[in-house]
Amino acid sequence: MKILIADDHELFLQGLEFILKKEYPDATIIAAKDYVGIFDVLDNGEVFDLIITDLAMPGANWLTAIKKIHQQAPDTPIVIISAVFDREILQKTFDIGVSGYISKSFPNGLIVSAINLVMAGGMYIPPDVLQMSINTSSQRVREIVRDLDEANTDSSEKVLTPRQMDVLKCLEKGLSNKQIAYKLGLSEGTVKIHITLLMRALDVTNRLAAVRAAVDRGLL
Numbered sequence: 001m002k003i004l005i006a007d008d009h010e011l012f013l014q015g016l017e018f019i020l021k022k023e024y025p026d027a028t029i030i031a032a033k034d035y036v037g038i039f040d041v042l043d044n045g046e047v048f049d050l051i052i053t054d055l056a057m058p059g060a061n062w063l064t065a066i067k068k069i070h071q072q073a074p075d076t077p078i079v080i081i082s083a084v085f086d087r088e089i090l091q092k093t094f095d096i097g098v099s100g101y102i103s104k105s106f107p108n109g110l111i112v113s114a115i116n117l118v119m120a121g122g123m124y125i126p127p128d129v130l131q132m133s134i135n136t137s138s139q140r141v142r143e144i145v146r147d148l149d150e151a152n153t154d155s156s157e158k159v160l161t162p163r164q165m166d167v168l169k170c171l172e173k174g175l176s177n178k179q180i181a182y183k184l185g186l187s188e189g190t191v192k193i194h195i196t197l198l199m200r201a202l203d204v205t206n207r208l209a210a211v212r213a214a215v216d217r218g219l220l
Contacts (some may be wrong), residue, residue: 004005004041006053006120007081012104016052016081023112035059036062042072050119053170055082063092070097075178077118081111085126097189100124120206122196123189160198160219165195172220 001024007013010033017029030046032038036059038051051073055062069078077099085103091102099118102111103126114124162170165185170180177195181188199205202213214220 001027001050002030002046002048003027003078004030004032004038004046004051004053006034006038006051006057008033008054008057012054017196019108020115023115030067033057035065038065038069039072042069048073048076050079050115051076052081052115053091054071055080055084062089063096066093066096066098069165079115079118079124090126094189099192101126116205118197120195120199121192122199123192124195125196158202162206164194164201165219166200167191168198168210168220171195171207172214 003020003024005013005016005020007016013033014029019029020027020029021185030048032041034057038053039059051069053066053069055066057065059065060068066078066080068085078097079100079102080093080098081102081104083104090101100114100123102124104115106114117124166184167180170183175183177188177191180186181191184191186194195207195210199207199210202210204210204213211220
């Protein structure tokens with residue numbers, strides 16, 4: 001496993017590397033101190049399983065930079081870890097295609113849980129998103145909130161929605177998020193949301209366990 005992390009505060013960068021090494025002892029972790037460092041690494045053709053980056057860093061405008069990172073590594077989940085928690089910025093990162101947005105104020109355990117969720121193919125959505133007045137022009141965020149609301153209406157029984165069952169059947173076939181999105185006519189971000197929700201409903205932490213749990217419960 002290879003993880004690229006970036007932050008212009010050296011102390012936080014070292015702390016994040018320590019947390020990741022503890023959680024993924026066999027991982028190769030590459031650190032960059034600004035956006036230029038990220039671009040240099042990606043320009044060299046290195047492929048990563050995960051990219052974790054701050055937003056406010058030297059070297060580029062954050063919006064342009066995140067778009068470029070996503071373009072250069074379209075199949076790599078991107079997690080934003082930032083001290084900035086602004087409604088408009090949050091919406092724009094989801095629109096670009098990030099897989100998670102983590103506050104630097106989160107305790108280590110929650111940061112690890114969020115990263116594990118993303119690594120399992122899901123999407124980490126800050127609880128505060130549900131408290132926001134969502135800009136109706138942000139299609140991706142509206143999808144997120146709609147699907148979360150749909151899941152929460154029957155959370156006590158943990159019933160999978162028809163769309164989550166469609167995604168689950170695709171997971172059983174071993175399809176990637178991109179393949180599922182193409183097959184079901186969804187965005188990859190929406191697929192990640194459904195995976196997150198069905199894993200939560202089945203009380204599992206990865207895709208394979210979700211399929212096994214579904215088989216055990218007679219859903220597949």
